[in-house]
Amino acid sequence: MLLFNPDSDPALASQLTRLLDAQAGILEQRRFPDGESYLRVHSDCAGQDCVILCNLFHPDERTLRLLFLADTLRECGARSVGLVTPYLAYMRQDKRFHPGECVSSRPFARLLSAAFDYLVTVDPHLHRYDSLDEIYSISSRVVPAAPLIARWIQTHITHPLLIGPDSESEQWVSQVAELAGAPFQVLQKERRGDYDVSVSLPDLEDAAQRTPVLVDDIISSGRTMLETIKHLQAAGLPRPVAIGVHGIFAGDAYSQLTEVADVVTTACIPHLSNQIDIAEPIAEAVQELLAHHDTD
Template identity: 70%
Template sequence: MKTILINLESDPQLEAQLLDELKAQKGEIELRRFPDDESYLRVLTDCKDHNVVIFCNLYQPDNKILRLLLLADTVRQMGAVKIGLITPYLAYMRQDKQFHEGECVSSRPFARLISASLDFMVTVDPHLHRYNTLDEIYSIPSRVVHAAPLIADWIRKNIKTPLLIGPDSESEQWVSSVAELAGAPFQVLNKIRRGDYDVEVTLPDVERWRQHTPVLVDDIISSGRTMLETITHLQNAGMPRATCIAVHGIFAADAYQQLQTVADVITSRCIPHPSSQIEIAPAIADAVRELLQG
């Protein structure tokens, strides 16, 4: 049975890597918009009796989710055996609690939409803050590719004497895991967030690490304020130029340009960006094969 990989408006470079890793057939689709801005979608590849994996990166999901659901329904009607989703960035995970009356806890209805249309899902380090696993809100089998080993491997190969730094107490377990895999020491910051762009950071004693390269590790860089504040403290402490590493590089507004002036910035290939240097395709392919075989 063949595996067909269909790229729905996502990174062509990662698509090519996934096709190679999965030994999959490239699925062809026709996609355009009618004059009233509704979507026209046609699947040109025969999917009957084959597994279909849709590569749709759900970063900025509101522009993609309806087309994803239309595509999944179409290939199911065509007779696909299993329909899976590869989404390196899983959207709508950050709103996981109702803080005010009437707020939508968007992670839950979004999970129901995905679960109703697909048979399995693979993603990379989703934002699991108040959920222990994706199984709490997704009813389909899922696999989370952990970026910690991939980041640790990059650090070992590229930074001689690193000191890993986590942005807050919540990151300690994750950063300590990367540090252990990289064979490097780590420190965790104390952080007070007053708003999206108002963050106060205090550092532990870094005197003994003065000759180490500080490596700031986080799951997401969005506004970049935490890292910028941290780098200021590191500079004042006389430490070498920092390296900032994130799994998901969102870089709101001019965050990337600001960080670039004071640090080297590295991200995984989860969200296509000039900073993307950490490869994820082999690990994603392993997870997909496991789900297809299961």
């Protein structure tokens, strides 16, 4: 097996190379003066299972070269070409809210489905979709972050109270709470704009002796968590821990959050807040998909 890492996290690539007993694929990449990309594969990939690790948290910068690489590997005789992207982009626009809007999750899914044999990701934003199979035509595995987060909470927090910032988070926040053996609350959120969010707090009686643990799938602007933390502070609760599966931290979101909370993320998007490892379950998912591919 060959593992290629065109644009992403070298630490995760090193872990996956070891866990998959793979070789690191060798690439040459540069840009021409006009901004176009040059790509050359130096590894012999004929008859090889090839895996590309490409974190798509900046998708517009990375997708074109990713597609070029997948196509080149196929032309060079790769036996299979799979994609590992811990953060799967363009999942949030899953409905046409206004006439003429692009439901970008669908054309993006068609692009990736045409280029790869399988896909591995971590907790994609499945809001109005029941599964990736609704828009992706290739085999896929979703690595759940809930067990990894629950294990971290059990190890690092003595008396946690899990808090979901909105109703969308209830299903999986309750799962984390169950796995961690901790109580949970879910708040009610009203979003009036990208940076205008209000949160209502349920009754948190008897919670003052517990550490609030805010859990969300994506921390982008951070406004939801910041608003929630204001309410927790007003209720006299201790300094919270804010956990995100995907820490995007747009603008100054991270610095604002660290002023009022301890911030922890999974290693899905490389960041100094990464404390929750994802390599082992991703490697297991790749091995499962390859075994399935071999039987087809």
